[in-house]
Amino acid sequence: MSPKTENRILATPIVLFLLVMLGFPAVLDILYSFSEVSFENLRSPTLNGGKNFIKVVNDPEFWAASWFSLKFGVATALSECILGLVLAVYLAPIIRKNNWMIAVLIMPMIIAPAMMGLMYRLVLHEFVGSLPHYLYLWLGDSPAFLSRENVFLTVFTIETLQWTPFAFLLIYMAYEAIPSEMREAASVDGTRPWRMFWFIEVPQMAPTLAVAFFIRFIDGFRVFDNIFVLTGAGAGGSTTSLSIYIYLSFFRSGDIGKALAASVILFCVAFVILFFAGRLLRRDRA
Amino acid sequence: MRKSNKYLATAAAALLAVLPSLASAEVTVLGWPGGPEEVALRAAAKLYNSNADVSEDNKVKLIFFSRDGFYDKLQADLAAGTDAFDANLLATYSIGRYAPYLKPVTLSDNAAEVFGDAVLKTMQFEGQQFGVPTDLSLHFLYYRTDLIQELLEDASQHDKYGDISEEYLGVRLSPKDPDNWSWQDFAANALYFTKSVNSDSPTRYGTVLQLKNLLFNMMVFHSLPRAYGADWMDADGNITVDSEAFREALGLFKILVDAGATPKDSFSYEYAEANAAFGAGQVAAMMQWNAAAADLMDAKKTPVTATVTATIAPPTGPEGRFTHVHGLGLGVNASGKNVAGAEAFVQWMSTSEAATTYALNGGAPGLSAEVVAGIASERPDLVPLGQFASNYGFVMTGGTSAKALSVYELQAKEFTGFLSGGQSLDEALAKTATGMAELLK
């Protein structure tokens, strides 16, 4: 058997699996996005050219949802990375001696985001939740966490609290991987702690910080679970992320063509971004 | 498309060796899961299966989806021509959506005597009977007898009550017995019992509104505009949502929201949250589904307020007293494997024997006065249910159409958008009108 044949055989399981699981859906995605289709004619859609795309592009809600996702992704990724960095570096001296602390700190991210959303539904409830209870008790008032004005801040905080552990963990590992000789050499040279942090440690961790930011941005951008169970679409659609937009368009409004057109747009945008991110990464390495 | 679909289906099925389970010779009935409806249906099915004249092939087997996304999934299944069940749940607001996949049914001869015409109508679409009604859903006004009583008796507070209503609503009102409330009284009462309006209020909030962007919350809201004469469309099919009635109703809600008469997070509230607020003793009165009565008036489940909670029909308006009403029922899936068996079961469900069994096991059928009288001692709550349904029940014009659910969905989005301050009333109504015209054309 030639190596070429072997390689093909080695690749067969995953390729077949992907083709079956995602190949057909991808083709259907594209086909239906150009069709007039609803539940009534699910099996016999009629092509309608780019009408669905025009509908999506002209839908202010689509843009609102895109903006929400973008804002949410950037804001949460940024805050998670900053908090994670602070925690990792500040706590490293005691974590080194007490490994179990990691287990405590990463617990939130092991819990399903959907369950986290449900927990907050409970925790933030004015009458059965503990947080408003204490706020009333100590401050005499509690904010409307999920009101239109505050809801973004609330879901932002929830996401940040759940996923800071992720950034923390990555950054902590990178921090610990900095060769101790490097720090020792710097301190022998008389480098002060702050300078050491900014000019030696941060550059060493830069690739990890970039990766952590990127992954958190992606996950923030495609957020669904926790927001969906907590507020759904939000008052007047104020917490409609792109994922929620697609879900609602499909299932609740039955506008399958529109939902799929939005999916295809999202796919293309994601692909373009990934393509450039990949190239950037490769250039970085080279 | 169709052909390739089929090939792929065959290939995938063979590949994964997961073939749909083979036909079984029984009647599969898909019910509404997770509530008293399920228990009641199980009891009824048991009785039906024990009937000697039901052959083995026609015994009923029950299946239940989950509630979340139930209608979306049912829709997708029916559209795909599923034969996974022979009879399935129907709701008034979704009949139009499902009618194309259903077979009209013939009910028992005395169905009209058991349920009454108003209730049978909840299962009709374009003049045809598509199902047997099982449960009735409508809204009650839940209120705290202790607080209202105290207010009525304490004349010293009546001035304040008047001041508040004048300030916020522009009319001077005095406390009344809830059974005589207009929606204005409801609002005045809500404001009076709100801490931020009246610092002496024993409760934090006067009412709790369910304002989550969710279609069911729109149903709860609709009794109010209807009392001002609102409808979705007129006899000619013109959309009439941009009307004085809807403006009045939304305006009233907006006053309550802005005054803080409903909990701050109301925009994330639905059934469970509202009940929790009421049950915590921090709310004086609220509109809620009749189904909540079982929980809210049970001292075990709601220890703080159960004993001082009473229910009554919703307040009245210039056009009268109304409650949104919809029925749940069972229809026959035209693509089912055992259509005849399903028809027989549905027909049996409309008999007096079936309906009473169903009622006695926790169901909430809308029964005629004669039938309900026989079980009034066991289910006193069913008496007002039937009464309210026939006296105050309404369905918006177009409320049973194929796109009814999407209309509710649309209104939920636009109305919550307005109430939460995201857009103006004009904007919200204009968008709703445009959207509804598209959906209901």
Added chain:
Amino acid sequence: MGTIELKNVTKSFGPVAVIKGVSLTAEEGEFVVFVGPSGCGKSTLLRLIAGLEETSGGSIHIDGKDVTELDPNHRGLSMVFQSYALYPHMTVYGNIAFALKTAGVAKLEIDRKVRAAAETLKLTPYLDRKPKDLSGGQRQRVAIGRAIVRQPKGFLFDEPLSNLDAALRTQTRIEIANLHKELGATMVYVTHDQIEAMTLADKIVVLNDGEVMQIGSPKELYYAPKNTFVAQFIGSPKMNLLPRASYGGGAMHYQDGVKIDIGHMDGTPSIVGVRPEDISLCPLGEAELSASVTHNEFHGADNNVFVSVPGIGSLNVRANGKLDLQNGQPVGLVLDKSQLHYFDENGVRT
């Protein structure tokens, strides 16, 4: 049985030619060592013989049969890897038995052969251990055991001693030499250590930059290096190469009028090579060249002396360890004329 013959073998990785046409023969029972600086292609050459790499050109023959296109296991060779490449999840027994199991040999037969090999290598007490529980030398022996159990036509060793410490290396070297005697099998051995090459080899192949520099017995290489590369690569400390000079009148003429008489030559040598032990220190009066000591390394029996010669530059001299030399001290040098090596301007022996 067991001749290995390479005919004009080439190997390129993409545009980079790593082996540029190598031909050589390992006779039956011969111990052939490939030696050369790192990156010279010696390991690649070994892997080409093993069949782990495909040749780009030329052919490989084992016992006269062309095996160029054959899979590694069909060539009848065994290989001992630099890192030993023991299967970490198998016991010593499992490691040695793996090849036989793969070949479908009967269980009893496997057992007999494995135990015999273990006995030869004194591994019997460790058969149930995993590689991680063995010392470096024991692992090494397991790797050899894995190679001999298949009774191959030839053995290939890829720097097998480089992971051992110095003491163990000498001992293992002797063991490998004994093993070679005992088995009488053809062995091809790759190393960058010329001492290993000199002590083990019947035949050394010196490689540089993908080309064979010289093939010959250790003595041939030492006493008659074919070119300046081999001359400097074999021997330690390495041979002194005097700067290029012109030849005339039976002498080499260096700068500042310094000259060395070498008598009449057939060709025109340009470079003179002299090993440190072929230069001796003498009183200035008897000196052929006068020099001064720049640095001295005391090695015990020897002194490794660096001297500076006007007109020629720095030379390395092996002197008796008992001499006491000071930096800057002037010394006289005498060259053993019979041991001089002459190379033309291309560095090829004349």
Added chain:
Amino acid sequence: MKNKYKDLPRWIVFAIAAFVMNFPVISTLSTALKTNAEISRDPGLWVHAPTLNNFAVVLQVTERLNIFSYLHNSLVASLIGSILPILVCFPMAYAVARRGYGTDVIFPTVVNLRAMPLIIFAIPLYMMYQTVGLLDTRLGLGLILAVVNLPLALLLLINAINDVPYELDEAARMDGARIFTILVKVVFPICLPTLATVFIFSFITAWNEFLFGLMLTTSEAVPMTVGASFFFSSGGGGGQWGVAAAVIIVASLPPVVLGVLMYKHISRSMTAGAVKG
């Protein structure tokens, strides 16, 4: 003396961070241990009269909301969703790591899946599943969970195989082993620790998945995350918050237990997967 308390501020920061980030868990646990009366009277963290009654209710429910069926579904689907990726990715990872095969198309495609909002496949998958009868089956759910786990599994396995010395493959080839023997008898067993890590991580991810559970199951194969949300939306009712809290705790228990026991593996695999990706 001074040295002894040097780390005190760090411990305080740790305590605050741990408390704030885990606050919803702590609070929910407290609610789950309360009676209905106590929840509505005092929603604070302190439990005055702890009761396991809510858990009893959760575990005892049979006909209406069957938590054991949800757990069973989650278990089976998560097992499929964590073992299948290993099986399909392992040969590919070998081809990528050892031969650089598939680095131009297959590898980036799989890894980019990590960045795709997978919801875009949910809709056609729904239709496809409906056609082939995978809708509302544990197998169907497990298969898509396997897709979710593919990118990380592939990355980690490539890393793992890169860590296996190439000489071992060569030794095995000299020993007469063919590619599949090498894969199964040499590389696979050596990669077992990484495979365990991949398995744990995938299992947790699969268990926690919500969207596909919501869309692709209805009754027979509802996983625990989706099932738990039912307790809120339907069983919840007026005074059932304690039960809902208990359900959340039960639903979160398996991944948390696995995670806390295996946190070292998780942190290692996360680093590898993330940094190399």
